[in-house]
Amino acid sequence: MNADLLQALPPGRDRRLAHGEALFRAGDAALGLGLVRQGVLELVRTSPEGRRLVLHRAGPGETFAEASLFESHHHCDAIAAVSSLVTVHPAAELRRVARADPGLAWRIAAHLAARLVAERARAERLALPHAADRLLDVLHALPPEPDGTRRLGRSWKSLAAELGLSHEATYRALARLERAGLLRREGGDRVRLPAAATA
Incomplete structure (x- = not known):
């Protein structure tokens, strides 16, 4: 969120969350606009078959649950992917100051x-038919580090959920991309995209 806009908003309520702790669950009364100060919040929906889908992932400075400004209840879970600090700006107060x-x-x-x-x-990315294409699209969008690598900032399993893929399909796609010379994993959450792949 733009710093000037943030300063113009009415004060929010801070909430510290442990890794895996929920800020809200689907069906809970809508809290308002959320802002991540530290850590990562994931908006998650679980299918009837038990498949976990990450609808949105918000890092420091990013907002989430924008729809709750206009909805009475949340339609997904908000889970801290790591220990996090978030600020919630109540919807009623934001509507009041906006008026x-x-x-x-x-x-x-x-x-x-x-x-x-x-x-x-993100929807366009999810519409790509092949897992490898989705992976390359999200990796190209990551800013390069000083050493030329790109840092995922989350686990491959979390990325798989964001892309609507199983983690098995994600690892198979990664292996294919490596064999094709389109990326190289450099340990942990870092990859390197060859110059030809980034042109």
């Missing part, structure tokens, strides 16, 4: 529009 300050309302609307663009890009 009183149209300029602020437009800035909030612009932020929501930017989030929509990001989610559209």
Whole structure:
């Protein structure tokens, strides 16, 4: 979230979460707009078959649960992927200040529009038919580190859930990409994309 917009918002309520702790569950009354200060929050839905799907992953400075500004209840779980600190800006208070300050309302609307663009890009990624294509798309979007590698910032299993893949399909796709020379795993959550793959 833009720092200027953040300063213009009414104070929120801070909440510290341990790894795996839920901020809210599907069906809970909507809390409002969430902002990650430290750590990572994942919005998760579990299918009737028990498959875990990560709908959104928010890191430091990113918002989540934007729909709760207009909904009465949450439609998924919000789980701390690591020990995290989040701030929740209550929906009723945000609506009140937006009514009183149209300029602020437009800035909030612009932020929501930017989030929509990001989610559209994610939907396009999920529409790619092959696991390898989804993996390359998300890896290309990561900023290079000074040494030229790209850091995932989460486990491969978590990335698989974000991409709507099983972790088995993800590892098979990674192996195929490595054999094809399109990436090289360098331990942990780091990969290197050859120059030809990033052109």
